[in-house]
Every structure is written in C-alpha cells, then in structure tokens.
Amino acid sequence: MSTDTLLAIVEPLLTWYRQNARILPWREEPTPYRVWISEIMLQQTRVEAVKPYFARFLEALPTVPALAQAPEQQLMKLWEGLGYYSRARNLQRAARVMVEQFDGTLPPDYESLLKLPGIGPYTAGAIASIAYGIPVPAVDGNVLRVVMRLIAGWDDIADPNVKRDVAQRMARVLPKDCPGDFNQAMMELGATVCVPGGEPKCLVCPLNALCEGYRQGVARELPIKAKKKARRVEERTVFLLVCDGELGIRRRPTTGLLAGMWELPSAEGKRNLEGSMEQLQEWGVQPQEVKLMPAAKHIFSHVEWHMTGYWVDLKARPEGFTWVGRETLQQEYALPSAFRAYLEAFTK
CATH class of the missing domain: 3.90.79.10 (Nucleoside Triphosphate Pyrophosphohydrolase)
Incomplete structure (x- = not known):
C-alpha cells in the first residue's frame, strides 16, 4: 500500500473516532501529566483495570513535583496491583529530572521526552501528539496490527526494523492539525474493532474498503509475530x-x-x-x-x-x-x- 493509499484512511478514521471514541478520564482533560501517567499505566494493563488506579494516583499525586517528592512506600502502595513496578520507579525518576531540568513540567519536545526514564518512542509520541499537538507518530501494538492488516504485510512485527518502517509510514500521513486525534484513533481502532486474538470486526470497520487484509481475506492471520520463548x-x-x-x-x-x-x-x-x-x-x-x-x-x-x-x-x-x-x-x-x-x- 502506497503512502497515497494510506493517506486515504485519515478522514474516515478521524470521522469514526470522533463519533465512537470511548469516554476515558485521561481523554477528558489531556494535560501532559495526565497523558503521561495514563500511558505508563496502560502498558501491559487493560483500560478498565487502569481507571480506578488513575483516579487514585492523580488525587494523591496531582503534579510532577508531588510525584517527585512522594515517599517510596506511598508510591508503591498507589501502584499496588498494577504490576511491573519498575514503571512506577521510572515515573518518579523522570519526575525528578523534570523538576531539576524543566521547571516541574513535561518538556514540550519529542526528543527531550525520549530522554526521560521509562519513556520510549511510543510514549514520547503519545505525549507529544496528544498533549502538545506535535506531529509525531505513536506506534504501539494496536497501531502495528492495524497497519499490517491495512497493507497485508507479512513481516514480523517483533522486528525493530518493521516497527521503524510503520512509524515512518505513519509520520508521512499524520495530519499536522490534529496528530493526537489521529494517533488515538489508530489505537482506538486496534483496541475495539481491529482486535487481536480473534476475528477482527471487519464488517463495522470504517477502513474496510481500503484494507488489503480484508480484501484478500487474510486479516485474521495478520500480523505475524515471532513466538516468545517459553516462560x-x-x-x-x-x-x-x-x-x-x-x-x-x-x-x-x-x-x-x-x-x-x-x-x-x-x-x-x-x-x-x-x-x-x-x-x-x-x-x-x-x-x-x-x-x-x-x-x-x-x-x-x-x-x-x-x-x-x-x-x-x-x-x-x-x-x-x-x-x-x-x-x-x-x-x-x-x-x-x-x-x-x-x-x-x-x-x-
């Protein structure tokens, strides 16, 4: 699928998203801090499970300085049950850098965000685009799945080169006036319609007329991902x-x-x-x-x-x-x- 063809998904995807987006607490007030906390919590964790944690965390630690100064025991208690506790520790490490270097705020710059502890390309892209309107892609598992089905791509999405290629494709079609909406729309489509682990809901997908995977009847078989080693x-x-x-x-x-x-x-x-x-x-x-x-x-x-x-x-x-x-x-x-x-x- 060419860049021109991918450009064709922008308008129908945004229209669908604005009509069907789930109401989520971090979307209602997408400040940089709220977007950051939600994105870190959502790693490896279901949306419904995150909601009460997000509310409790923001009530206890509403700002970057409050997070930077929180006693470890309080931070760990707020995170209890979410798992992957290194995420919470990296949150605090990053908050302390922000206090020291950025006046207690998240820097409005993709490259600066990328240098903070616990923030990789996807999270930096999500914060930059959603909170600051910076036109950079945010490619997570949902986006990889949607794109590989759209283009009928059979490359292994566990390969970093494939992820980079998808990010470059998304960067070329990202609308400059609403990059946050577009990135969230791609994630939303992957989470609710172009779903993993089963039959994608192709008949209600706003992009089915543009999807090579659907046209070829192979959407369910995609994407390809190398199996992890046994635990x-x-x-x-x-x-x-x-x-x-x-x-x-x-x-x-x-x-x-x-x-x-x-x-x-x-x-x-x-x-x-x-x-x-x-x-x-x-x-x-x-x-x-x-x-x-x-x-x-x-x-x-x-x-x-x-x-x-x-x-x-x-x-x-x-x-x-x-x-x-x-x-x-x-x-x-x-x-x-x-x-x-x-x-x-x-x-x-």
Whole structure:
C-alpha cells in the first residue's frame, strides 16, 4: 500500500473516532501529566483495570513535583496491583529530572521526552501528539496490527526494523492539525474493532474498503509475530509468619525480580514440611504450629512461579522481619500480586 493509499484512511478514521471514541478520564482533560501517567499505566494493563488506579494516583499525586517528592512506600502502595513496578520507579525518576531540568513540567519536545526514564518512542509520541499537538507518530501494538492488516504485510512485527518502517509510514500521513486525534484513533481502532486474538470486526470497520487484509481475506492471520520463548518455571515456598495477629514481611533484594518490594518471606524450591522447618530455623523462626496451605501460581512476563505455602503461628517475633497488622498492611504496605492468594488468607 502506497503512502497515497494510506493517506486515504485519515478522514474516515478521524470521522469514526470522533463519533465512537470511548469516554476515558485521561481523554477528558489531556494535560501532559495526565497523558503521561495514563500511558505508563496502560502498558501491559487493560483500560478498565487502569481507571480506578488513575483516579487514585492523580488525587494523591496531582503534579510532577508531588510525584517527585512522594515517599517510596506511598508510591508503591498507589501502584499496588498494577504490576511491573519498575514503571512506577521510572515515573518518579523522570519526575525528578523534570523538576531539576524543566521547571516541574513535561518538556514540550519529542526528543527531550525520549530522554526521560521509562519513556520510549511510543510514549514520547503519545505525549507529544496528544498533549502538545506535535506531529509525531505513536506506534504501539494496536497501531502495528492495524497497519499490517491495512497493507497485508507479512513481516514480523517483533522486528525493530518493521516497527521503524510503520512509524515512518505513519509520520508521512499524520495530519499536522490534529496528530493526537489521529494517533488515538489508530489505537482506538486496534483496541475495539481491529482486535487481536480473534476475528477482527471487519464488517463495522470504517477502513474496510481500503484494507488489503480484508480484501484478500487474510486479516485474521495478520500480523505475524515471532513466538516468545517459553516462560521459565520456578518453584518457591512462601511463608505466612503470624504472631498475635501481625504478619511478618520483609524487603526483597534491590536488584532482580520485584526489586526492593515488600514480600512474604519465601525460599527457592518446593519445600516439604521438613525442608520448611530447616528454612525457618535458618531465619531464626521458632514455630508454634505449621500448616500447609493450598498451592498457588503467578505468571510474570518471563517467569512463572509455582508456589507452596505454609501458615506459621509463632509465640514470639524473630528479628529480621517487619511486623504489621491487617489494617496497616492494607493501608500502607504494597506487596506484589504474586502473593495475593496467601495474603487473602491473612486479611480476610
């Protein structure tokens, strides 16, 4: 499909978007800060799941300086349940750069945005075009899928060269007077009509008359993406250390998976009762009673945890752990959702 043909999608796409765009809180007031926070939250997370997090985050930290100054524990609590916690840390790192270099605001420049922690080409393009009206493309998975179906392209979208080619195509057709609307329209079409993982809704698509994938009957087969490597499975044993209604938690190491997060004490491998007692003794824990809990599983992007859990009642609190009650745990401490199945047994 030539650039001229891609130019033909602009008007019907914008007309469709202005009539059908979902009402979303970050669209109602697209300030640079709100656009930035929403785009980072929406990475790897569904729109409906993000809405309450977005509202709570903006209420607690309404500005770049407020985010830059937020205590880590508050930031992690606000992010609890969204996963990929490095996103939250990068938000704060970027906010601190903005305070130091840009008077506490997001710079109105694509290249400057791109240099901030946690902001890549897509996010920089989204902020620049939506919040500042700068005519740069924003190419995410939705846009890649729409374009490859439009042009009936069989190249692997996991290839960075293919993504660059799509970005260049979009840059050539991007309307200069409303780049934010166009970028959002492409994303919206991919999210609601030209959908992944099933039959695209070609009969109601505003671009079906211009779509090579539809004309050739291959839209469902596109785009092509190389399969990811299989996730590594790790066995872990998780302990709920409970003493007088308080739970023992601790910090994870500052590097690696879930770096620096609070966690339920855990150990590598699937431990039987004897092996679990040895681990508890190594930590200086003297159990009064140890009860096996149901197995649980949690999937990260590249690792899958298969967990064995033990409820451990104690007479005394050993050193090396932070002890918190149910209310304090729920209000102040952020623990990764990997431990949710076991935390619910304590908090219910």
